[in-house]
Amino acid sequence: EKVIFNGSITERSQLNIDIEDRGYQFGDGVYEVIRVYNGSLFTGEEHLQRLIKSAESIQIKIPYSISEMKNLLLKLIEENNLYLGIIYLQITRGVSQRNHLFPSADVEPSFVAYTRELQSPTEAMEKGVTAITVEDIRWLRCDIKSLNLLPNLLAKQKASEAGCFEALQHRSGAVTEGSSSNVSIVADGKIKTHPATNLILNGITRQVLLDISxxxxxxxxxxxxxxxxxxxxxxxxxxxxxxxxMPIIEIDKQKIANGQPGLVTKQLQALFNEKIK
Ligand code: PDD
Structure with a gap:
């Protein structure tokens, strides 16, 4: 299995991640998860642009251009014969003796990426899933796709322990997003979703959704x-x-409408499927 490590493709077994990588010690970095459908990147450009934006927001300058990163990712997909799955990529502030201050400017950010086979969640998308609501205890820069995911993990774990798929976070009653997804509702024939402020991650899928709607x-x-x-x-x-x-059919043990995936959701799923073909 091949991976990307600092600008080149390497065997995963050859990787050498330093104990003082700032991602490892502080979560001092940003990441992306990109879908691979039919052996090609889905909205790759948008994800890489967001990666750069996230990195800039925490003053990390990525030493690769979008096209360099894209070429590397495409080569990785090919080397690993990936047809349907994801690419995970992350950039950290690099390796430096542990100190809360940023390292000196000559420290290069670390860049890793790997692939994983992953099917589309077909059955859950057909039947719908359940969720719980939780207080959103995250920081005020949820627009940055930061490695610091502890509140998201706690929320997701709580959902799982309640037998649910996702935790829907809210700030004093105003719904923000899921632990690893955006959330929308349909009421009076209108779709509503949280605006792309500092309180949510502006999902690429969310943006596709706005567009196809x-x-x-x-x-x-x-x-x-x-x-x-x-x-x-x-x-x-x-x-x-x-x-x-993904339709949500029940929240906090309460059925949404008749407890079945709705027509607008199904229509959006069909339109989305057209896009990813
Ligand atoms: N999560 N909101 C949060 C908090 C997320 O972590 C994600 C994605 C989304 C949806 O964004 P997009 O449509 O760009 O994937 C919204 C990824 C998949 C993850 O952490 O695994």
């Missing part, structure tokens, strides 16, 4: 909604790179 005459508005509004909605669904478009 508008192109197909579905009304979608970027406006925050309350937990109460969500529970009363006609439909609730998640969007994300690994989640795709």
């Amino acid at each position: 508008r192109k197909n005459g579905l009304e979608i508005i970027e406006e925050a909604f309350s937990v109460e509004e969500m529970l009363q909605a006609d439909e609730v669904f998640l969007s994300g790179t690994t989640t795709e478009i």
Whole structure:
């Protein structure tokens, strides 16, 4: 199995990650998860642009251009014969003696990427999944795709222990997003999703969703909604790179509408499938 390590393709077994890599010690870095469909990157450009933006937000300058990274990723897909799966990539501030201060400017960021085979969650997308609500205890820069995911992990674990798929986070009652997905509702024939502020990650799948909705005459508005509004909605669904478009049929043990995936959600799934073919 091949991986990318600092600009070149290497055997995974040959990797040497330093104990003082700042990603390892501080979570001092950013990441992306990109879908691979039919052996090619889905919205690769958008993910790499977001990676650069996330890195810049924490003052990491990535020493590779988008096209260099893209070429490396495509080579990795080919070397690993990946047809359907994901690429994980992360950039950290590099290796330096542990110190809360940034290292000197000559320290190069570490860049790793690897592939994994992953099917689309077909069955869950057909049947729908359940969720819980949790207080959003994250920091105020959720727009940065930072390696620091502890609150997300705690939320997801709590959901799993309740037998649910996802935890829907809210700040004093205003729904933000899932632990690793964005969330939207359908009410009065309109789709609503949280605006792309500092309180959520502006998902690439969310952006695809905005685009396909508008192109197909579905009304979608970027406006925050309350937990109460969500529970009363006609439909609730998640969007994300690994989640795709996922109906939520029950939240905090309460059925959403009749407890079945809704028509708008199904329509969006069909439109999304057209895009990824
Ligand atoms: N998570 N919100 C959060 C907090 C996320 O972690 C993610 C993605 C999303 C959806 O973003 P996108 O559509 O760009 O994948 C929203 C990835 C898949 C992960 O951490 O595994």
